[in-house]
Amino acid sequence: MAVAPASATVAPGGSTTATVNTAVVSGNARTAALTTGGAPAGVTATLSPTSVTAGGTSKLTVTASASAAPGTYRIDVTGAAGTLSHTASFTLTVSGPGGGTGAPVNGDFETGSLGPWTCESGGAVVSTPVHGGSHALAAAATASQTGECAQTLALSPHTKYTLSGWVQGSYGYLGVRGDATASVWGSSSGYAKQSVTFTTGSSGTVTVCLHGWYGQGTVYGDDISVTS
Missing domain, CATH: 2.60.40.2310 (Immunoglobulin-like)
Structure with missing residues (x-):
């Protein structure tokens, strides 16, 4: 065999x-x-x-x-x-997150903790509402902050990628910044899939971000991925 x-x-x-x-x-x-x-x-x-x-x-x-x-x-x-x-x-x-593979670590939040994501005050992993599995990310937008949660990835230079995720809430933002800039906004009372394509430059280092908007309430994200 x-x-x-x-x-x-x-x-x-x-x-x-x-x-x-x-x-x-x-x-x-x-x-x-x-x-x-x-x-x-x-x-x-x-x-x-x-x-x-x-x-x-x-x-x-x-x-x-x-x-x-x-x-x-x-x-x-x-x-x-x-x-x-x-x-x-x-x-x-x-492969690891720095190998040009493009996959955010803990993008489904099933570890039950934030790491290696970092969030503004109030950001947390929650058990409801979720899109898949048992956990999701909550980005706590308030009158004074967007509630941004982010993770930095080392991707391959000069490569086209697609960022995808499931987002719930008002004025939910999913995007990247750094060696590439791209984003998508949406408002939904339930989870809706959001996707955007981007092409890296010479360094390949980008930061994936999820956040809401000032005073619009918590935005939830789940099953966030980056694929080439």
Whole structure:
């Protein structure tokens, strides 16, 4: 049994696929149950189908959440038929926020804490309202502040990206500044998807921002991502 390709690199919030190949080693082809193991917190590994007849294939899908910690991990795929079993490995590298990958760390806020986002006074991770999962970001706009929450990313220079996120509230702003400037505004009583494209300059360093407007109340954001 083997996995092809045997390795891949994804950004937090990304996914990749590989093919699990099985073979008849001796005797008749038997049906093997396939399982995965070793995926770290924030990473899921699924197989489809979860059982194959020797000689068949299964699709391995590995997904890293926005909160997955950067690093290199071994994920095992085991095929078992009766008392026999074989294991093949797949190496997943979750890239860091400074590697030009573009994924904000903790963009889904499922860590339950702000870091590495920073916010003006009153900004917090909340359990309601949320778009997906169990947590979202609250940017506390008041009469004296927009409530900005931000995270700085080191992206690849001279590259086109799309910033996306789900935003709820009055005069919600989602955008970037620094080596590129782009933004989108919206007002919604429920979560609405906001997206804007931008192209980095020579440094690639941008700051992703979510905020409201003076005196307009709290704006909520969830599942914020940057993709190339």
